[in-house]
Amino acid sequence: MTDSTAQHPSRQRVVIVDDHAMFRAGVKHEIGPLVSVVGEGSDVETAVTTVLATTPDVVLLDVHLPGGGGIEVIKQVHEKDPDIKFLAVSVSDAAEDVIGVIRAGARGYVTKSINGLELVDAIRRIADGDAVFSPRLAGFVLDAFSGSIDIAAVDEDLDRLSQREREVLRLIARGYAYKEIARELFISIKTVETHVSSVLRKLQLSNRHQLTRWATDRRLV
Amino acid sequence: MTERDSPRLGPDTSAPRPSLAEIAAQLDRQTVAGPSATAPVEAPKQLRATRVASGAWLGGVCTGLAAHLGWPVLLIRAIVVALAGVLLVGAVVYAVLWLAMPIDRSPAAPGIDAATRTGMRTQTSVRSSDIGERLALLLLGVGVALLVQFLVPSWQVVPFWPMVVFAVGVALVWTQADSLMPRIGRRRRMRAVMQALLGIALIAGGIVLTISRGFGIRALTTPQWTGVILFVVLLAVAAPWAFRTRTALTVAREQELLANARADVASHLHDSVLQTLALIQRQADDPRAVAALARKQERELRQWLYGESHEADTIKTALEAAAAEVEDDGGVTVDLVVVGDHELDVRMDALVRASREAMLNAAKHSGADRVDVYAEILDDVAEVYVRDRGQGFEVGSVSDDRMGVRGSIVDRMARHDGTARIRSVPGEGTEVWLRMELE
Numbered sequence: 001m002t003d004s005t006a007q008h009p010s011r012q013r014v015v016i017v018d019d020h021a022m023f024r025a026g027v028k029h030e031i032g033p034l035v036s037v038v039g040e041g042s043d044v045e046t047a048v049t050t051v052l053a054t055t056p057d058v059v060l061l062d063v064h065l066p067g068g069g070g071i072e073v074i075k076q077v078h079e080k081d082p083d084i085k086f087l088a089v090s091v092s093d094a095a096e097d098v099i100g101v102i103r104a105g106a107r108g109y110v111t112k113s114i115n116g117l118e119l120v121d122a123i124r125r126i127a128d129g130d131a132v133f134s135p136r137l138a139g140f141v142l143d144a145f146s147g148s149i150d151i152a153a154v155d156e157d158l159d160r161l162s163q164r165e166r167e168v169l170r171l172i173a174r175g176y177a178y179k180e181i182a183r184e185l186f187i188s189i190k191t192v193e194t195h196v197s198s199v200l201r202k203l204q205l206s207n208r209h210q211l212t213r214w215a216t217d218r219r220l221v
Numbered sequence: 222m223t224e225r226d227s228p229r230l231g232p233d234t235s236a237p238r239p240s241l242a243e244i245a246a247q248l249d250r251q252t253v254a255g256p257s258a259t260a261p262v263e264a265p266k267q268l269r270a271t272r273v274a275s276g277a278w279l280g281g282v283c284t285g286l287a288a289h290l291g292w293p294v295l296l297i298r299a300i301v302v303a304l305a306g307v308l309l310v311g312a313v314v315y316a317v318l319w320l321a322m323p324i325d326r327s328p329a330a331p332g333i334d335a336a337t338r339t340g341m342r343t344q345t346s347v348r349s350s351d352i353g354e355r356l357a358l359l360l361l362g363v364g365v366a367l368l369v370q371f372l373v374p375s376w377q378v379v380p381f382w383p384m385v386v387f388a389v390g391v392a393l394v395w396t397q398a399d400s401l402m403p404r405i406g407r408r409r410r411m412r413a414v415m416q417a418l419l420g421i422a423l424i425a426g427g428i429v430l431t432i433s434r435g436f437g438i439r440a441l442t443t444p445q446w447t448g449v450i451l452f453v454v455l456l457a458v459a460a461p462w463a464f465r466t467r468t469a470l471t472v473a474r475e476q477e478l479l480a481n482a483r484a485d486v487a488s489h490l491h492d493s494v495l496q497t498l499a500l501i502q503r504q505a506d507d508p509r510a511v512a513a514l515a516r517k518q519e520r521e522l523r524q525w526l527y528g529e530s531h532e533a534d535t536i537k538t539a540l541e542a543a544a545a546e547v548e549d550d551g552g553v554t555v556d557l558v559v560v561g562d563h564e565l566d567v568r569m570d571a572l573v574r575a576s577r578e579a580m581l582n583a584a585k586h587s588g589a590d591r592v593d594v595y596a597e598i599l600d601d602v603a604e605v606y607v608r609d610r611g612q613g614f615e616v617g618s619v620s621d622d623r624m625g626v627r628g629s630i631v632d633r634m635a636r637h638d639g640t641a642r643i644r645s646v647p648g649e650g651t652e653v654w655l656r657m658e659l660e
Binding site for chain 2: 072075170175
């Protein structure tokens with residue numbers, strides 16, 4: 001982590017978007033010493049303006065937000081600047097919220113009960129272009145893609161998870177950190193990150209029948 | 222150390238509790254006991270058929286009818302299509318049903334519902350109405366009409382293109398009536414008005430064309446025909462309005478019923494949260510108790526707000542209940558992720574009990590403040606992983622000083638043809654892996 005200081009100051013520039021001022025203050029207090037909080041937003045409109053004006057490394061985005069929700073923020077910002085990275089932070093565990101915001105383009109999802117250090121770690125990961133999956137998100141993804149390891153199926157690549165990706169997701173769901181996953185599977189942390197990013201891409205782009213049905217059952221489409 | 226691991230007979234799990242017992246008991250009396258009782262209010266079960274948005278081809282009429290009658294969708298679609306061939310009866314029936322059947326709007330969990338209502342979520346529209354889809358529908362309609370004209374030459378009497386213009390007009394006006402539009406923005410309202418006006422113009426144009434072709438331009442100036450035109454246009458405009466009013470009335474009535482029920486639940490909820498907050502204030506000097514109270518309340522609220530309703534006893538519900546108990550008894554956070562689900566039978570019950578024992582062990586002995594539990598139920602096998610990042614232990618010494626692990630985890634799994642494996646590294650933590658084949 002310290003090696004990357006050469007390219008950019010190690011303190012990531014972060015915008016916090018949440019309609020609860022208390023939560024914003026709390027997060028700022030916790031992560032403030034480790035990253036630099038360059039702006040805040042309390043609804044879709046202020047969030048989009050702030051994010052576009054400050055172009056932060058990472059946006060911490062609440063899923064439920066006045067004015068159309070976090071998904072709307074991602075859509076509007078990505079229209080203008082598709083490179084902005086979002087990390088969804090929410091109290092909601094509902095599958096439709098979690099998968100919905102990821103499908104909209106967020107690069108990760110964590111719950112609000114996450115502690116400060118873990119959050120900073122997640123922010124760094126996202127800033128470096130990786131994806132951040134909580135155990136719950138990994139569970140949802142496995143659920144959505146379940147039954148997809150049918151070898152006979154001539155699905156498109158996008159529409160199924162590779163054996164390795166499944167293994168990585170299962171370990172995440174079991175509560176393993178990337179480092180521990182790497183050790184468990186005898187691969188490098190970078191490879192773990194590659195697998196997770198690839199799962200994220202599949203989740204965002206896949207049209208697979210089962211994912212669609214899974215989403216329809218939960219009224220996502 | 223093994224007092225909690227003593228053999229359990231029957232489902233009674235209320236062994237003597239630690240100091241939090243009184244608080245918990247007090248809470249239980251105040252709040253609705255357990256997740257099952259906190260199920261959200263359900264709207265009265267409707268006997269009428271509803272249109273179903275998911276799986277719909279057009280308006281969801283066939284899917285809705287199929288769900289209502291319990292027939293296969295394909296059969297109903299076939300009947301409608303067959304009827305459509307006979308003087309377009311099927312199409313008319315479909316159109317009438319489309320208008321008469323309300324859209325199925327089963328309420329989401331209250332938290333999501335509320336967030337949707339207050340605009341905190343992006344509304345995932347019930348049916349996407351992109352232009353391409355409408356164009357395709359229109360072309361399909363024109364195609365069918367042309368085909369009918371071609372196959373049934375006697376229908377040439379009805380002038381074709383004026384009818385198409387008329388039909389498009391009606392469709393434009395009625396698509397506005399289809400949407401319920403609880404609160405729409407000004408721009409969308411403008412669009413709706415423009416669409417309705419265009420529709421009316423087309424309807425009038427269609428009639429004028431029909432009459433002028435059938436009876437000559439002169440006929441238009443006669444009072445009878447002017448009356449007919451006015452009447453039809455009025456009908457086309459008034460009908461959607463009447464329909465919408467009727468729908469709005471029904472919705473209002475339903476919402477009043479729901480509002481009463483919701484008010485009751487809301488007051489109940491407030492009681493429970495306020496009660497917990499009061500308890501937290503009284504115990505402010507005991508961080509563990511405060512954390513436990515907060516966690517318990519969070520779990521209850523979360524279950525109520527975002528929980529999926531579970532009807533029957535399944536592995537998932539049983540694991541959730543077990544995790545909740547361990548959280549309360551052990552004062553740790555149990556992070557449970559379940560993929561898939563299955564009915565709870567005797568063997569799966571044993572699996573859940575073994576999992577619970579593993580969680581409890583982690584909570585009591587590992588020293589970690591969080592336990593990760595991952596359960597995966599596939600078609601033929603159920604697996605549970607219970608993991609902590611605590612102090613760990615030498616696995617070799619288990620058989621002697623940890624009767625709990627042997628008796629209630631390993632042996633229990635073995636008795637039901639399951640497998641239990643324990644991996645532990647001193648200083649790094651423990652993971653218990655349980656596996657049982659489904660029958």
